[in-house]
Amino acid sequence: MEVGLLRPFIQPTFMSKFTSLVAKAKGIDIIYFRIRDIDQENHKINGKILIDDEWVNIVTNIPKVIDVSAFTLKHKEEIEYLNKRSILTENGKKRMTKATLQTRLYEDEHFKKYIIPSEDCSSFSVVEEFLNLYHTVIIKPVSGQKGQGIYKVSKQNENQYELSYQQSKRMVSHQELNEFFTQDILSTERKHIVQKYITSTTPDGSPFDCRVHLEKNRKGEWTIPKIFVRIGLGQKVTSNISQGGGSSDADVFFKTYYKEKADDILVQLEQLGYDIAAKIEKLRSTELMTMGLDVGVDADGELYIFEVNSAPGTTRLRSDVVLLRTDYYKYLYSKKRPNKQ
Numbered sequence: 001m002e003v004g005l006l007r008p009f010i011q012p013t014f015m016s017k018f019t020s021l022v023a024k025a026k027g028i029d030i031i032y033f034r035i036r037d038i039d040q041e042n043h044k045i046n047g048k049i050l051i052d053d054e055w056v057n058i059v060t061n062i063p064k065v066i067d068v069s070a071f072t073l074k075h076k077e078e079i080e081y082l083n084k085r086s087i088l089t090e091n092g093k094k095r096m097t098k099a100t101l102q103t104r105l106y107e108d109e110h111f112k113k114y115i116i117p118s119e120d121c122s123s124f125s126v127v128e129e130f131l132n133l134y135h136t137v138i139i140k141p142v143s144g145q146k147g148q149g150i151y152k153v154s155k156q157n158e159n160q161y162e163l164s165y166q167q168s169k170r171m172v173s174h175q176e177l178n179e180f181f182t183q184d185i186l187s188t189e190r191k192h193i194v195q196k197y198i199t200s201t202t203p204d205g206s207p208f209d210c211r212v213h214l215e216k217n218r219k220g221e222w223t224i225p226k227i228f229v230r231i232g233l234g235q236k237v238t239s240n241i242s243q244g245g246g247s248s249d250a251d252v253f254f255k256t257y258y259k260e261k262a263d264d265i266l267v268q269l270e271q272l273g274y275d276i277a278a279k280i281e282k283l284r285s286t287e288l289m290t291m292g293l294d295v296g297v298d299a300d301g302e303l304y305i306f307e308v309n310s311a312p313g314t315t316r317l318r319s320d321v322v323l324l325r326t327d328y329y330k331y332l333y334s335k336k337r338p339n340k341q
Contacts, residue, residue: 003329004045004066004086005032012048012055018318020050023326031063035075038062038082062086065332067289067325070311087332089289090310096283097142099193101308104283111279114272114305116296121192124181131155136197139181141190149190152197153177198304200296202257207232209306210250212273212293213317218327220287222277225320227269229253247316254297261301268303269295276308289328290321 003023005016012020012032020030032055033047045062048055066086073079073092083091096104102118105111119126121139130137131153140150152164159174172180185192201207208231217223227250250269254262273293281288292312296304314321 001027001330001333002029002031002060002063003333004047004063005030006066006068006072006082007032007034008069008071010034012050015314015318015322017050017055019322019326022322023329024050026326026330028326028329031058031060035072035078038078040078040081043085064337065089065329067329068092084338087335087337089328089332091286093286094284095310097191098307099142101280101283102305105276105279105305108279110275111305114295114303116195116198116304116306118193118195121185121194124178127153127177127181127194130194130196131161134196137194138197139185139192139194141192143190151184154197198296198306199298200304202231208253208297210269210295210297211312212269212295213312213314213321214273214277214291214293215321215324216287216289216328216331217324218331220328220331222274223324224270224273225324226317227266227273228316258297258301265297265301265303272303272305276305280308289325 005012005019007013007016016030016032020032023030029049031045031047031049033045037046039046043062045060047058047060049058049060050056062082062085064086066082066088068079068082068088068090070090073090073095076092079088079092082088099118099120102115106115117130117134119130121127127137127139132155136152136154138150138152141148150165152162154162154164156162156171161172161174161177163170163172163177163180200209208229210227210229212224212227214222214224229248229250231246231248250266251262254265258265272295276293277288277291280291288310290310290312292309294306294309296306298304
């Protein structure tokens with residue numbers, strides 16, 4: 001039983017090796033390959049297989065099941081080729097931007113209360129409108145990674161604003177804010193959105209959010225191996241650990257800071273995770289393997305969806321993820337392969 005691992009990296013990562021070792025114990029051979037390793041003319045994969053703790057080159061048929069990294073989806077022609085011949089964990093079809101997903105969820109009465117008001121950041125007037133409505137806003141890239149490029153703007157008065165980024169903040173005038181927007185937001189090729197700032201902070205003012213990590217299990221059903229809280233120690237805007245900060249078990253964190261509301265918040269987080277996963281699969285008309293839901297919690301214990309990540313990090317739960325994914329590969333293998341076209 002061969003399962004492909006389509007990744008963007010030249011050399012297999014630790015996670016790829018770990019996956020291969022666990023899969024081998026379950027009777028699965030992992031074939032590691034990149035986009036350039038696909039031989040469409042001969043319908044072969046020029047990949048690598050782990051033998052005696054070493055990655056060895058191999059030429060093999062296209063695997064029936066392929067675990068596709070979201071970072072390879074930009075190669076649409078190759079992904080479509082594979083999608084016609086294999087069962088993919090991610091086919092890239094009907095993917096939505098952050099703004100589009102927020103809109104679709106807002107249209108659903110079940111999710112409406114969790115949605116943060118957002119708008120495409122197409123002009124400075126949109127930012128001004130949001131600042132007038134909410135006083136404090138976040139400006140962030142549509143396709144951001146690891147908290148990069150996320151700014152917080154707070155309106156102090158008609159001509160004074162506080163502009164924060166990572167561990168720094170400064171006061172700017174209306175004109176300076178306009179200039180910042182033109183030079184640092186509009187001039188980039190990245191699309192941005194502006195949204196109301198949700199006060200999801202610890203008592204000492206450090207921003208935090210909750211990551212609800214979802215994976216499919218051996219029955220093809222969603223499960224939550226872990227919910228944890230990311231705390232941006234010393235940060236002004238985001239709680240992303242890569243920008244400096246730490247993490248905590250969700251149960252310990254909420255029982256420490258939210259006392260009697262803790263159990264209810266934990267139940268809500270778990271249910272929201274399952275509901276969001278099912279909703280996105282329905283919106284995209286496809287089955288997915290993994291998902292990361294980032295949720296903010298305000299001082300009253302109300303939940304707000306910050307983001308849904310199609311390629312969530314696995315550093316904190318590698319063992320859980322590998323065990324679940326290798327089981328899920330076997331589930332997918334039991335399904336019928338797509339017909340060739």
